Amino acid sequence: MAAPAAHGRTLRLSRPTVIAIVDDDEAVRESLFDLLQVEGLPAKTFGSAAAFLADDSAGGFDCLITDVRMPEIDGIELQRHLRARGSLMPVIFITSLTDEATRESALLDGAIAWFTKPVTDEALLQALRVALARNGGGEGAASQHPSGN
Amino acid sequence: MATAPSSPAEAGQEGEATPLSLGPECPDADLNRFDTACCALDISRVRPIIAAVAGGAGGPDWVEALLAGTRIADVNQRTAHLLGSYEGRDRMIGQPVTAYWPSEGRPALAELIMAAVADYPTGAPRTRKVTSIAFADPLLTVWTAEGGQCPDIVFLSLAGTVIDDRSLWTLLASDERYRNLIHHLPSALLQVDSTPMTAIFEKLRRDGVSDIASYLDDRPELAIHSRNIVRVTDANRKAVQLFAADCADHLIGSVDYLFMASPETAKRVITAHFEGRRSYAERMKVRTFDGRLRDVELSVTYPTLPERLDVTLLSLEDVTDRLRTEAQLRQLQADYTRTARISMLGELATSIAHEVNQPLAAIVTNAETSLRWLAREEPNLAKVGQLTARIADSARHASDVVQRIRGMAARRTPERTVLDLNRIVDEALLFVRHELEARSIELSVRLSDDLPHVRGDRVQLQQVVVNLLLNATQAIAQAGRPEGRIDISTASGADRAATFAIHDNGSGVAEENLDRIFGSFFTTKEEGIGIGLAICQSIIAAHGGTIAVSNHRDGGALFHFSLPAAEEN
Numbered sequence: 001m002a003a004p005a006a007h008g009r010t011l012r013l014s015r016p017t018v019i020a021i022v023d024d025d026e027a028v029r030e031s032l033f034d035l036l037q038v039e040g041l042p043a044k045t046f047g048s049a050a051a052f053l054a055d056d057s058a059g060g061f062d063c064l065i066t067d068v069r070m071p072e073i074d075g076i077e078l079q080r081h082l083r084a085r086g087s088l089m090p091v092i093f094i095t096s097l098t099d100e101a102t103r104e105s106a107l108l109d110g111a112i113a114w115f116t117k118p119v120t121d122e123a124l125l126q127a128l129r130v131a132l133a134r135n136g137g138g139e140g141a142a143s144q145h146p147s148g149n
Numbered sequence: 150m151a152t153a154p155s156s157p158a159e160a161g162q163e164g165e166a167t168p169l170s171l172g173p174e175c176p177d178a179d180l181n182r183f184d185t186a187c188c189a190l191d192i193s194r195v196r197p198i199i200a201a202v203a204g205g206a207g208g209p210d211w212v213e214a215l216l217a218g219t220r221i222a223d224v225n226q227r228t229a230h231l232l233g234s235y236e237g238r239d240r241m242i243g244q245p246v247t248a249y250w251p252s253e254g255r256p257a258l259a260e261l262i263m264a265a266v267a268d269y270p271t272g273a274p275r276t277r278k279v280t281s282i283a284f285a286d287p288l289l290t291v292w293t294a295e296g297g298q299c300p301d302i303v304f305l306s307l308a309g310t311v312i313d314d315r316s317l318w319t320l321l322a323s324d325e326r327y328r329n330l331i332h333h334l335p336s337a338l339l340q341v342d343s344t345p346m347t348a349i350f351e352k353l354r355r356d357g358v359s360d361i362a363s364y365l366d367d368r369p370e371l372a373i374h375s376r377n378i379v380r381v382t383d384a385n386r387k388a389v390q391l392f393a394a395d396c397a398d399h400l401i402g403s404v405d406y407l408f409m410a411s412p413e414t415a416k417r418v419i420t421a422h423f424e425g426r427r428s429y430a431e432r433m434k435v436r437t438f439d440g441r442l443r444d445v446e447l448s449v450t451y452p453t454l455p456e457r458l459d460v461t462l463l464s465l466e467d468v469t470d471r472l473r474t475e476a477q478l479r480q481l482q483a484d485y486t487r488t489a490r491i492s493m494l495g496e497l498a499t500s501i502a503h504e505v506n507q508p509l510a511a512i513v514t515n516a517e518t519s520l521r522w523l524a525r526e527e528p529n530l531a532k533v534g535q536l537t538a539r540i541a542d543s544a545r546h547a548s549d550v551v552q553r554i555r556g557m558a559a560r561r562t563p564e565r566t567v568l569d570l571n572r573i574v575d576e577a578l579l580f581v582r583h584e585l586e587a588r589s590i591e592l593s594v595r596l597s598d599d600l601p602h603v604r605g606d607r608v609q610l611q612q613v614v615v616n617l618l619l620n621a622t623q624a625i626a627q628a629g630r631p632e633g634r635i636d637i638s639t640a641s642g643a644d645r646a647a648t649f650a651i652h653d654n655g656s657g658v659a660e661e662n663l664d665r666i667f668g669s670f671f672t673t674k675e676e677g678i679g680i681g682l683a684i685c686q687s688i689i690a691a692h693g694g695t696i697a698v699s700n701h702r703d704g705g706a707l708f709h710f711s712l713p714a715a716e717e718n
Contacts, residue, residue, distance in 0.1 A: 027511035027543045034536060035518045069503055096506035117506045118513035121521070 017132055019043040022052045022066040022078065023094075028117075032065060032094075035121055041128070049073035053081055061089060063131045065124075068095035068102065076102065079109045090131035094119050185308040186228040190246055191220040192266060193301035203267040212259040219246045219262065222302055254279050257289060258305075265291040265303050279307075337388035337445075337465040341404055343422065343452070345378040350423050361423040365416045372416050376405040382460075391467055393439040407463070410434040410442055422451055422461075432468065444469045504550050508543035515540045564606045567715045570639055570647045571596040573607060577614035581622070588622055590633035597640045601714035603647050605692045610712075613688050613696075616681040617651050617708050624655030624706060645714040646694070652707045657700040666698055685710075 019036055021043055023029040029045040036043040046052040049066070050073055064082070068075035079091045090112040097103075103114050112134070113127035192199065195218040202211050221241050229238040241249065250258060257279045264273035276290040288308045293300075331338055349371075358364050365372050384400035394400050408415040411433040421429035430448040437443060446466040519536045522529040574596060585592050603610075618635070625633035634654045642648040658666055667686040689696040694712040701707040 025507040025511070027539065027546065028507055028514075030539065031511040031514035031518065031536075031543075034532070035514050035521070038518050038521045038532075094510070096503040096510075117510035119510070121514065121517035 016042050017062045018060060019128065020052055020056065020061040020064045020066075021045045022047075022049055022064065022070070022075070024048060024067065024070045028067070028094075032124075035124070036128075039125060049075070049078040049081075052078070056082075056087075059087065063090045063092065063128060065092045065094060065128075068093055068097050068106070076106055076109070079106065079111060083109060090134060092124070092127050092131060094124070185306045186225065187304065187306045188224040188228045189222040190262070190303045190305060191222040191301055192218075192262065192303055194218045194220070196301075199263065199267050202263055203269040212256050213247070215259050215262065216247045216250065216255055217245050219303075220244065221246055221249070228307070254289075261289060261291040261305075262303055265293050331383075332385045334385055335387060337391040337467070338385045339381045339388055339400065339404070339407070339463040339465070340383035341461040341463055342380050342382045343461040345380075346375060346419070346422060349375065353423070362416065362420045365419060372412070372419060375419055376408055376415050377403050379404045381407075388465065391437070391443065391445070391465055392435070393437045393441070399438065406438075407435060410436040414447065418447075418449055421449065427451055435465070443467055444472050501550075505547055508547040508550070511543040512540050512547075515543070564608075565604050566607065567602045567604055568607055568610065570600055570603055570610070570649060570712065573610045574614055574637065574639060574649065576607075577611045577618065581615060581618045584619070584622055585633075585635070588626065588633060590622060590625060590635055593634075593636045595636075595638040597638070600639055600641050600647050601645050603692070603712040604715035605712065606688075609688045610692070613685045613710065614649065616685050620681055620708070621651055621653035621655065621706070624653050628654075628656040630654055642711050646711040647714060648709065648711040650707060650709045652701050652705055654705040657704060657706050658698055663698060663700075667696065 019041055021029045021032045021036075023032070023045075024047055026047070029047070033043050033045050044055070044061075046055065049070060052064070052066075053073075064078075066075040066078055073081070075093055075095070082089055082091070088110070091106075091110070092113045092115070093103075093106050093111055094115045094117055096117050098116060106114055112131045115123060115127075195215050198207070198211060198215050198218065201207055202215070208214070221244050224238050224241050226238075229241060246258070247255070257277050260273070261275065261277060263269045264275050275292060276288060279287055279289045290306045290308070292304050294302060294304070331340070353361065353364070381401050381404050384394075384397045386397075388394075388400055389397050392400060392406075400406075414431060414433040417431060418429055428448065428450050430446065433445060433447050435443050435445050444467070446468050448464045448466075450462040450464075452461060515536045519533045519540075522532045522536070574594070578592075578594070582592075618637075621635050622633070625635070632654075636650075636652045638650050640648050640650070667682050686696050689710050689712070692712050694710055696708065696710040698706060698708050
């Protein structure tokens, strides 16, 4: 987000949207990758929150799809790490958990959607569309205002 | 307790005894020339009683009447010391002899007076051995003055080896201190005179009885008789409180009330006494005078020298509140264990759900993605092929997880011990009783008392019963029954099998589900993961038994399992 305000929209338009997928279960993350692929959405998969955080330092992702229960850093903590960094990246949770308290805390931290596994493809893609629209629109607007547009 | 001269301190306190002054006509008057304890008794007022007794019309209380009217005319120094008060001889003169003479010695004294004054019965001895706590083998002798001098005076001497150089009075004083101490002791004490048992025990020994416990069992009337003849002679303040009596007098009398609520205790107390034990203790129940039942620790201290000390002490400690606290603690502990187990089950269910759900999620997404590839104008068959292979992998993985969970029940090397199925049911009920109560489910339990033992693993079989019980409570909750009811029973079945049945009043099992209800992950519950009944089946099968379900004719499901009887070896 360090890009000059005037170039915000241009940059976004020129760079393809990339979605991060974090899940410790390989079959799950591959299946999500393939689903996004069939819709023409580029994605990158990570086996752990730590691997993703290391890669995300450049802020190259437009949306994060993550599991909740993972060894070491779980999905809830992952989202908090992002927010602590000042990132507004939309986060979508897909989990086996039906625990209401965890869901609420994820949503309070700004999660855009919370799905219980297995999620239907249509529901996930719809949430992604919302996330990407908000991301592009929201950040774009925020970076364009100073230019007096 | 050694033989010793009288204490100089006490002798000094009393001062030099004044010579007796019964008059010059009495040659025996100087009682101080006797080394033994001597005294002169004035019987002038009791002549009519003496005459009546001699005439055979004494009445039942003649001993007391005679002695109460007999006044002390004089005492020698020794008597004053032994029997008297600190005020000494002057204080004793003119007092009734009953004020100083110990009660157990009164019949002997009265009879000796009768012998000396009226020669009644004719030729009766004027000397007798008496019992005393101050002398060893004391000899009591009476006589009257020769030649009709001082006709109303009976002389008395008490000879014997002093076994306690303290005076009777100091003994009494120390007895008083002892009584005070006992009275204020923080535990309830009953002083019991168990001497009547001595005669009974002697007779039993003569009759060759050695196993008194079984003798008492065969003759319950003996214990009852003993409870009636053994008497409480004193009770302290705490005992009065314990029994909620109005005063100590209400506790004095037959010891019977002590054993009202625990008649078996009386037998064991008698047995220990008979066997010559020094003490006996057990926990018993007593019924208080206002009808409450209390738990007490009874400690009996038997007389160590039965020929001298006939006092048995019973101490009673009220432990009702302590036991109640202990019971509450045990309950808390049980609640804690149950909660821990339930939360463990919850943890287990969550992690199983997660593990099974992962491959399922992948399968669903891969299948949906395949459909999207196929729906394209130019279907990407290569991609679909790849996804289908992944679907197969994930399905296999899910199946592995299922196998692993199934294996969990059998993984631990099961124990094979001989078990009582009824006990297993009782133990299992401990885990779910709270659950049943919380849901207001009425439980009826009918356990057969003629059940063959089974061979198996206690924990696993408990788990089966717990699972079936939880399944039943959930079925009731699901059916929305306001008045839940579960009937469980055990019985001895065909081929010497032990059987267990549980019937709930839920909605029963749908006809099409009867065949697959024991399959893994079969559930009709929103939150269930469907492994409870599958585990039940694998455990019962591993025990060589069978489990089945049917719908009860009165509605609700009836689960039923049977286990082969343990081989006798």
